[in-house]
Amino acid sequence: MALTNSWIEQLPLKKVLSCKEVHGGDTNKAYQVKTPEKSYFMKVQPNNPASYFDHEQRGLKEMGKAGINTLHPLYNGQINGDAYLLLNWLDTDVGSQEDLGRMVAKLHQRHNDQFGFGDVYKNRVVTKDNHWNNDWVDFYVNQRLLPEVNYAKKAGRWDDFREQHFQRMVAKFTDYYGKNKVTPSLCHGDLWFGNVLFSKGEPYLIDPDAVYADREFDIAMTTVFGGFSNHFYRAYNEVYPFRAGIAERLSWYRFYYLCMHLDLFGESYGDAVDDILRQY
Numbered sequence: 001m002a003l004t005n006s007w008i009e010q011l012p013l014k015k016v017l018s019c020k021e022v023h024g025g026d027t028n029k030a031y032q033v034k035t036p037e038k039s040y041f042m043k044v045q046p047n048n049p050a051s052y053f054d055h056e057q058r059g060l061k062e063m064g065k066a067g068i069n070t071l072h073p074l075y076n077g078q079i080n081g082d083a084y085l086l087l088n089w090l091d092t093d094v095g096s097q098e099d100l101g102r103m104v105a106k107l108h109q110r111h112n113d114q115f116g117f118g119d120v121y122k123n124r125v126v127t128k129d130n131h132w133n134n135d136w137v138d139f140y141v142n143q144r145l146l147p148e149v150n151y152a153k154k155a156g157r158w159d160d161f162r163e164q165h166f167q168r169m170v171a172k173f174t175d176y177y178g179k180n181k182v183t184p185s186l187c188h189g190d191l192w193f194g195n196v197l198f199s200k201g202e203p204y205l206i207d208p209d210a211v212y213a214d215r216e217f218d219i220a221m222t223t224v225f226g227g228f229s230n231h232f233y234r235a236y237n238e239v240y241p242f243r244a245g246i247a248e249r250l251s252w253y254r255f256y257y258l259c260m261h262l263d264l265f266g267e268s269y270g271d272a273v274d275d276i277l278r279q280y
């Protein structure tokens with residue numbers, strides 16, 4: 001998406017020297033905006049109101065309150081019908097997986113009385129209901145799993161095998177957490193390695209889909225696409241020890257991420273979804 005000069009001139013910046021498109025994920029268009037004083041990272045979501053970025057901004061701010069390195073929302077608005085969000089720019093380099101593990105553990109040590117995030121927003125395919133909930137089973141099944149499964153059904157990406165094994169997974173999940181208490185932890189919500197960067201040797205978490213949830217929800221995502229080393233998990237465990245049996249519980253959280261990819265990208269993720277469901 002090429003931005004016109006008239007579009008760029010409406011940004012709340014004194015003088016823009018350049019605006020070039022950069023890699024910014026699957027959802028938004030992303031740009032590096034340079035002024036004489038500094039550089040900015042800008043996200044643009046065409047044909048949406050400024051409020052499109054409300055959830056992300058709240059997540060960034062909440063992580064900042066927890067002392068987590070992240071980007072800072074600076075300006076947000078709408079230009080010619082397109083939502084934009086301006087954040088600080090970071091030059092990236094390399095850093096320590098141990099530092100990253102300790103930082104994620106620190107994030108998860110920020111607790112809340114309820115699960116959720118107190119908002120509702122929609123991605124490309126489903127509405128995410130983050131209304132506060134005292135019950136982790138109810139939140140995860142009804143406010144996370146069922147909306148994405150219902151979309152898969154409407155899109156023709158669901159069959160009897162998936163339904164039968166999904167119901168078995170939900171029953172096992174419900175039974176386990178009916179007997180085992182979960183403390184709501186601040187979770188990044190989309191913790192794959194593409195949402196990690198290092199700047200001046202320090203780890204940063206970006207692009208959150210923040211939610212107060214079972215911390216194993218985040219840990220499961222780190223195992224889906226790789227990038228996190230054993231050093232990450234050891235350092236995390238030293239700060240905030242994993243509960244016994246974590247490896248047996250990660251699959252029902254991996255399912256959420258892979259089913260969302262089934263919804264977003266189609267049957268290329270079907271085998272991965274079936275591999276998880278086959279365990280139940």
